[in-house]
Amino acid sequence: MPATKVVVNVPGEDAYDVRIGAGILDSLGAHLRRVPALERTERALVVTDANVAPLYRDAAKASLAEGGFRASDVVVCAGEDAKSVAVAAEIWDAMAQLSLGRDCVVVALGGGVVGDLAGFVASAYMRGVPVVQVPTTLLSMVDSSVGGKTGVNLEAGKNLVGAFKQPAYVCADTATLATLDEREWACGCAEIAKASVIDSDEFFFWLVDAADALAARDEAVVSEAIARSVVFKADVVAADKTESKGVRECLNYGHTLGHAVEALAGYGTFSHGAAVAEGMRFAARLGAALVDTPLDLVEAQDALLDALGLPALSWSAEPEAMLAAMKRDKKARRGQVRFVLPRDVGDWQLVDVDDDTLLSHVDAWARSKG
Numbered sequence: 255m256p257a258t259k260v261v262v263n264v265p266g267e268d269a270y271d272v273r274i275g276a277g278i279l280d281s282l283g284a285h286l287r288r289v290p291a292l293e294r295t296e297r298a299l300v301v302t303d304a305n306v307a308p309l310y311r312d313a314a315k316a317s318l319a320e321g322g323f324r325a326s327d328v329v330v331c332a333g334e335d336a337k338s339v340a341v342a343a344e345i346w347d348a349m350a351q352l353s354l355g356r357d358c359v360v361v362a363l364g365g366g367v368v369g370d371l372a373g374f375v376a377s378a379y380m381r382g383v384p385v386v387q388v389p390t391t392l393l394s395m396v397d398s399s400v401g402g403k404t405g406v407n408l409e410a411g412k413n414l415v416g417a418f419k420q421p422a423y424v425c426a427d428t429a430t431l432a433t434l435d436e437r438e439w440a441c442g443c444a445e446i447a448k449a450s451v452i453d454s455d456e457f458f459f460w461l462v463d464a465a466d467a468l469a470a471r472d473e474a475v476v477s478e479a480i481a482r483s484v485v486f487k488a489d490v491v492a493a494d495k496t497e498s499k500g501v502r503e504c505l506n507y508g509h510t511l512g513h514a515v516e517a518l519a520g521y522g523t524f525s526h527g528a529a530v531a532e533g534m535r536f537a538a539r540l541g542a543a544l545v546d547t548p549l550d551l552v553e554a555q556d557a558l559l560d561a562l563g564l565p566a567l568s569w570s571a572e573p574e575a576m577l578a579a580m581k582r583d584k585k586a587r588r589g590q591v592r593f594v595l596p597r598d599v600g601d602w603q604l605v606d607v608d609d610d611t612l613l614s615h616v617d618a619w620a621r622s623k624g
């Protein structure tokens with residue numbers, strides 16, 4: 255299957271290519287050499303994690319060498335724990351030890367954790383060096399590698415420290431997905447489902463029809479799901495780069511409750527996607543109460559998530575603790591929790607929910623878990 259290219263045009267930034275295809279890691283170096291911002295770059299730092307390093311680091315470094323880049327690497331622990339200020343500081347120290355200057359490029363080789371961490375590191379090292387995203391999970395191909403949100407977690411919540419840092423190039427080699435386990439596959443499917451509900455009938459009903467094939471990793475369906483998600487996200491980010499115009503928040507559908515679940519259950523207990531899927535189920539029900547979300551949509555979304563291997567969680571927490579966690583969400587305004595609620599497929603609204611209303615819905619959610 256030939257590679258696909260999506261061009262991301264964010265106002266005020268250099269346009270960048272997202273290439274999607276099987277086996278394209280081998281031509282990473284050659285492609286980077288043609289990126290104008292990297293024309294004279296000699297040194298690269300590959301940031302990857304302990305699971306991905308033995309699988310794809312050598313191939314990435316060999317390809318970079320073919321493009322004329324001298325590549326070093328840093329390997330962080332696998333999983334959400336790596337998204338911390340402490341690990342970011344370790345990488346900055348390593349970069350200084352390697353005498354990397356402003357003319358280096360950071361190459362994020364891994365899932366969303368590595369992408370968010372390495373992007374943040376690049377955004378601040380010497381006040382900013384270029385970053386290239388080489389996503390190796392389905393989630394990072396469909397969502398995190400595009401759009402420039404980078405950052406790390408605090409105890410208090412997800413992604414509370416970070417920066418907007420658009421990549422110079424994105425290389426999504428779908429062959430790397432062969433080594434991904436079921437949990438991580440479903441995790442990526444959650445962000446695809448999120449995008450489809452927010453985007454349009456066309457995307458949503460395509461996904462409903464394609465769900466079994468996507469869960470079974472049919473090659474053509476996987477490539478199409480990635481391309482559709484990237485095109486959707488690129489359009490949203492182009493309209494609202496820094497989430498300041500009331501548009502980009504739509505990408506946070508399911509994340510208000512989802513991030514609280516991740517933080518309170520303990521980072522890594524549930525995958526990001528499993529938590530987001532739970533948040534989508536909650537938000538659709540909240541929507542039915544507050545903005546007349548049709549019950550047909552609530553049920554169709556439940557069925558889609560089930561088909562994608564994302565069953566409702568049986569976990570819950572004290573409603574007051576959930577409320578406190580959600581109040582730390584970046585969308586909160588004047589102390590009120592702000593939700594992205596679907597009025598229908600392709601039609602969403604930002605709604606500030608008062609504490610009493612939210613608490614009663616979270617209480618019902620917690621009691622439904624038994």
Ligand SMILES: NC(=O)c1ccc[n+]([C@@H]2O[C@H](COP(=O)([O-])OP(=O)(O)OC[C@H]3O[C@@H](n4cnc5c(N)ncnc54)[C@H](O)[C@@H]3O)[C@@H](O)[C@H]2O)c1
Binds near residue numbers: 368398404
């Ligand atoms: N910046 C954004 O716009 C954005 C969007 C969505 C999610 N995120 C963030 O992304 C993170 C989740 O990313 P993720 O789901 O990719 O998790 P992850 O990066 O932790 O990767 C999941 C697991 O898969 C392993 N792995 C990665 N690639 C592999 C491969 N090809 N084969 C085998 N194992 C592989 C990793 O080592 C890890 O153990 C969360 O922190 C979330 O907040 C950011």
Ligand SMILES: O=C(O)C(=O)C[C@@H](O)[C@H](O)[C@H](O)COP(=O)(O)O
Binds near residue numbers: 397412413502505506
């Ligand atoms: O790109 C965005 O914008 C998103 O919100 C994408 C989300 O899927 C992603 O999980 C993001 O990291 C959430 O950001 P946050 O600002 O809610 O921390």
Ligand SMILES: [Zn+2]
Binds near residue numbers: 397445509526
């Ligand atoms: Zn997400």
